[in-house]
Amino acid sequence: MTAFEVIATDGAARAGRLTTGHGPVDTPVFMPVGTRATVRSLAPDDLHAAGAQIVLGNTYHLLLRPGHETIRELGGLHRFMAWDGAILTDSGGFQVWSLAKLRKVAEAGVEFRSPVDGSTHFLSPEVAIEAQHALGADIIHPLDECLAYPATREAAERSLDLTLRWAARSKAVHAARGGGRQALFGIVQGGTHEALRRRAALETTALGFDGYAIGGMAVGEPKPAMYDLTALVAGLLPADRPRYLMGVGKPEDLVEAVARGVDMFDCVLPTRNARNGQCFTWDGAVTLKQARWTRDPAPLDAECPCYTCRRFSRAYLRHLFVSEELLAYRLLSLHNVHFFVALMRAMRAAIVAGAFGAFQTRFFARYAVSSVDAPAE
């Protein structure tokens, strides 16, 4: 099982270390998203070079193609994608709700049609655990229902109850199938209703998981609500277990959430925005679409030690991007993932030094929050 140790705290912010069967993971940590057994455009060596210690895989996508049985047969997800670091998989729930067609939800589980080939699939708490056992990630998740925002109190409560019953079934089948090698995180849902979030945190904690994910955030609710609910839930979770804010987020969100006690994050932002020509720096985003970079010999970020910044000019990167050259997507993704990892590392160092408040002040004084495009889903 995955062990977790808190090494230092500064206010609510925590620096810690997860120990997995595939190496240590220093927290707070950002997990690049490897939807289809690949962090888009990056090879395992690129991820190591960027400093990534853990990546996320999407059970939903892998279940549809190439199929979790195929991956099991080929030695599991680590071997399949040749990644020797840690892996976390989600349960597939979020994608069933956001991507699949013709869903039928029942107590047993959810039936849906594959957008790949139209075939019908059934995902239950038991199937989700079985699929994640086949994939073999270090950290796995129970199937949950993802509520659309906004939702009425009644709809949110009904959904939370289902998620909690599914969580109990997931835990039972994980134990019955001898899943102890893989850590099982619980997911705290509850929409934007404080009372429901409170109940979700307490009842999920009472079931007892190896770590806790905060789900259903960054789905359209106002930023202050997200920050407040994150603080509320994080404060109710056990101090000795890792806390993971699913699908978040922009650099400023990472800083705000770490300040509220979150340890783990994932988001498509660094790789997706790279493919749109947007690059993250300590001053905010650089958008390579802009003609102003056409003759700029400077690197994207003079402080960044990544391959892209050590070797290439903004002029060259813009040329690749406007020419739709494949190399653009890799070089910009490499830089962006490097930046997100470096941001987490800087936060961790500040927490260990007891200087997280000063870090926040410095970060927000310099970073242009408004410069980042929202990623199109």
Added chain:
Amino acid sequence: MTAFEVIATDGAARAGRLTTGHGPVDTPVFMPVGTRATVRSLAPDDLHAAGAQIVLGNTYHLLLRPGHETIRELGGLHRFMAWDGAILTDSGGFQVWSLAKLRKVAEAGVEFRSPVDGSTHFLSPEVAIEAQHALGADIIHPLDECLAYPATREAAERSLDLTLRWAARSKAVHAARGGGRQALFGIVQGGTHEALRRRAALETTALGFDGYAIGGMAVGEPKPAMYDLTALVAGLLPADRPRYLMGVGKPEDLVEAVARGVDMFDCVLPTRNARNGQCFTWDGAVTLKQARWTRDPAPLDAECPCYTCRRFSRAYLRHLFVSEELLAYRLLSLHNVHFFVALMRAMRAAIVAGAFGAFQTRFFARYAVSSVDAPAE
């Protein structure tokens, strides 16, 4: 200036070494094509890892975007694309004939419209040399007229005469502009007419260049004609200068042309076919579209030491390819370029050992010539 030394011969086949301002180039050599200042999907480190010593850049494409003046301002093509190995540029002639719109050819040069933005450009022998001086490649070429196949004897003769007059102007302007740091190759045209090819070889040689390209091949003529004309022209070129067969080719063409005395090659085949899921091995091509690879744990080529073959299974590479994941294009391009470089290296070793005949026999006994898709232009 670029020096060339023949180290060994075996029949007409030659092993040699070009010494450039950007390192040595062992011949026979395959030059990956870096059309827009990037070998599609590969970074300079990938090219080094694949063993490439020299890449090709297309003057036509770079002239249109980002413009040779911009590249000059940014320190030249080597620095722009961060490639410290050797570079060869073509004159732009071939692309003007195959890609540009609304051409008007006159004695002075050729006027054409850019497909990028519709702007009008004029390419003359003088402009082509000036642009290539701005780019700063180690080896450059005079503007030539590229004849469509088939062509009448009269059309071919008229075209050859123009190419020869342009060659003389190119040599003069290269010298007048002090281009001695860059090697200028002559281009032997003449279509499929033996007598014209013979005259082209002799008159181009009489003008005197640092090396000789054989142009206008692999444009639709039958394979035996290409091999025979290549042998004819190579036999008429000075033994102490490198010979470059432009735009060729498939692995079997490389072997046949080396046997006929050619030293240098370029082709989009390894990178373009990689993007179509086709991978080269010593047994012929592996086509990842085929469902038979879905659960195959073996590497593309068990003998290949490239990153792709050391780390990934055919099953994973097929998964990436059918999922249209960007990583597929890079990993397959990396392998294919590695294979082409390894093929040239094996030929060189066989020539040095005086065993090129045995190499040819072994190669053709094993390699399935028919397995390779023709690249769509």
